[in-house]
Amino acid sequence: MRNGKQYLDSLKDNRCIYINGEKVDDVTTHPAFRGITQSFATLYDLAADPANDMIYTTEDGTTANKVFMIPRCREELAIRRRAITKWAEATCGFAGRSPDHVAAFLAGFASSPEVFGEYKQNVLDFYQYARDEDLFVTYVIIPPQVDRSKAAHEQEEKYLPVGVLEERKDGIVVRGSQMLGTSTAVSNYLFVSCITPLRPGDEDYAISFVLPIDTPGLKLYPRPAYATGKESTFDYPLSTQFDESDSLVVFNDVFIPWKHVFTYKNIEATRAQFHETPAHLLGNNQAQIRLCTKLKFTIGVARKITAMGGTDKFPQVQERLGELASLAATVEGMLLASEYECTVDKNGTARPNARFLYGIVGMQDQIYAGVIKILRELVGGGVLQLPSSYHEMVNPETKDDIRQYIRASSVDSEARIQLYRLAWDIIGSEFAGRHQQYEMFYNGAPFVVRGHAYRNYGYHEPLEIVDRFLGSYTLPKALLKEE
Numbered sequence: 001m002r003n004g005k006q007y008l009d010s011l012k013d014n015r016c017i018y019i020n021g022e023k024v025d026d027v028t029t030h031p032a033f034r035g036i037t038q039s040f041a042t043l044y045d046l047a048a049d050p051a052n053d054m055i056y057t058t059e060d061g062t063t064a065n066k067v068f069m070i071p072r073c074r075e076e077l078a079i080r081r082r083a084i085t086k087w088a089e090a091t092c093g094f095a096g097r098s099p100d101h102v103a104a105f106l107a108g109f110a111s112s113p114e115v116f117g118e119y120k121q122n123v124l125d126f127y128q129y130a131r132d133e134d135l136f137v138t139y140v141i142i143p144p145q146v147d148r149s150k151a152a153h154e155q156e157e158k159y160l161p162v163g164v165l166e167e168r169k170d171g172i173v174v175r176g177s178q179m180l181g182t183s184t185a186v187s188n189y190l191f192v193s194c195i196t197p198l199r200p201g202d203e204d205y206a207i208s209f210v211l212p213i214d215t216p217g218l219k220l221y222p223r224p225a226y227a228t229g230k231e232s233t234f235d236y237p238l239s240t241q242f243d244e245s246d247s248l249v250v251f252n253d254v255f256i257p258w259k260h261v262f263t264y265k266n267i268e269a270t271r272a273q274f275h276e277t278p279a280h281l282l283g284n285n286q287a288q289i290r291l292c293t294k295l296k297f298t299i300g301v302a303r304k305i306t307a308m309g310g311t312d313k314f315p316q317v318q319e320r321l322g323e324l325a326s327l328a329a330t331v332e333g334m335l336l337a338s339e340y341e342c343t344v345d346k347n348g349t350a351r352p353n354a355r356f357l358y359g360i361v362g363m364q365d366q367i368y369a370g371v372i373k374i375l376r377e378l379v380g381g382g383v384l385q386l387p388s389s390y391h392e393m394v395n396p397e398t399k400d401d402i403r404q405y406i407r408a409s410s411v412d413s414e415a416r417i418q419l420y421r422l423a424w425d426i427i428g429s430e431f432a433g434r435h436q437q438y439e440m441f442y443n444g445a446p447f448v449v450r451g452h453a454y455r456n457y458g459y460h461e462p463l464e465i466v467d468r469f470l471g472s473y474t475l476p477k478a479l480l481k482e483e
């Protein structure tokens with residue numbers, strides 16, 4: 001189990017990241033990444049402290065972080081959920097790609113290694129290595145947006161999505177790009193593959209591999225950072241601490257040794273790694289645990305704001321709070337149902353129930369947007385009736401006005417501004433806007449996630465009920481005789 005300092009030290013390598021016209025020298029000190037690296041360091045400290053109950057004994061007898069656990073029964077899913085929740089609470093659910101997300105995919109891969117055929121030992125070895133070293137692995141599994149109506153091999157140039165350029169005795173060389181590496185800039189390893197359906201002819205893109213972030217030829221181009229230029233956590237509590245960054249990832253002829261290859265020019269294995277193993281289920285289970293915490297946090301902010309402004313006494317406001325409660329409870333209920341109704345597969349891995357898990361995944365964009373809309377409604381213009389920064393709260397020429405007019409009857413000016421600033425970082429800042437985009441797309445476009453819900457519902461039961469009912473009546477016998 002590594003601690004926060006060891007995590008920070010592990011980031012000081014030769015990674016190649018360009019932002020705002022410059023190459024980043026050290027992500028742990030650069031203003032765009034300093035906040036999030038500190039936050040992730042806190043997660044590692046938290047996990048390393050036995051008091052937080054995040055350490056388990058692995059099947060090999062070593063000790064590791066529970067986020068890497070392969071759950072074998074319902075109780076182990078619950079144990080894993082409690083560990084993931086600890087991390088989610090430390091980031092208020094606002095770090096989508098904390099290290100537990102891809103750890104869940106790796107655990108899922110390693111639990112069904114046969115899916116990887118001749119590369120299965122590579123998968124097992126890397127899982128064990130990542131688990132035992134407590135590595136932070138991120139992923140890019142979506143081809144870049146160029147022309148979505150065309151297959152990978154039909155794009156106007158061969159290496160737009162990442163593909164095999166050369167096969168060598170000791171490994172492969174890949175070229176191209178992939179979107180959109182959340183937290184990749186501050187992680188240790190990257191898992192690269194393609195989760196979107198591949199077609200015959202796409203074999204060069206039907207690959208999966210891992211590589212260290214500082215591999216020569218790997219370049220990251222992050223979007224603008226929301227922490228940059230924000231001087232104070234008091235003014236932007238989430239932007240300054242939890243902006244995990246999203247990067248376009250470019251592979252300029254990158255060498256991958258065979259030991260790091262999981263699937264190779266194999267369309268079926270590249271699909272099956274996600275959906276025949278429990279990887280997609282366990283990864284999405286982690287994502288829903290995080291979402292649960294985020295919704296609880298957001299609802300807590302709404303509850304506090306309405307109490308502070310005295311609006312919670314209005315029945316109309318209570319109704320809106322009730323709506324928030326229903327939305328959050330639905331997510332939590334579906335998460336727990338997926339755990340309760342889990343099944344143990346042929347390899348002895350507990351798989352969260354797909355009907356409930358994908359049922360909620362398919363609604364996530366609407367639920368999150370709904371929660372944000374209600375919070376917007378409840379805060380009114382209060383989130384904009386704030387000074388531009390904390391400076392006005394301390395400047396002798398302005399502080400008395402601020403104290404006098406930005407207040408609530410129950411708390412002082414500072415507490416009110418602090419809470420409303422937080423609300424703005426949830427609903428209105430650039431960070432907030434990106435989070436709406438994240439919850440809508442991180443798992444695929446809305447039509448994709450609802451496709452998962454459709455495919456995994458299990459229609460035998462409803463069809464049986466309908467057929468039984470239809471079978472209970474026919475045309476009147478007398479009429480049939482007349483025919």
Ligand SMILES: Cc1cc2nc3c(=O)[nH]c(=O)nc-3n(C[C@H](O)[C@H](O)[C@H](O)COP(=O)(O)OP(=O)(O)OC[C@H]3O[C@@H](n4cnc5c(N)ncnc54)[C@H](O)[C@@H]3O)c2cc1C
Pocket residue numbers: 097139140141142144145148179180181182183246434437438441442443444445446447
């Ligand atoms: C904040 C954020 C973080 C992300 N982090 C990661 C990450 O860490 N790793 C990673 O691999 N990916 C990540 N992604 C990428 C994410 O997986 C993709 O955004 C997602 O798969 C959807 O692809 P797209 O954005 O290219 O949208 P598209 O697939 O281009 O879809 C955009 C819209 O076009 C329409 N459309 C497109 N194709 C079709 C079709 N076939 N049929 C009907 N309508 C269609 C739909 O209206 C759809 O909503 C992230 C995305 C976001 C926004």
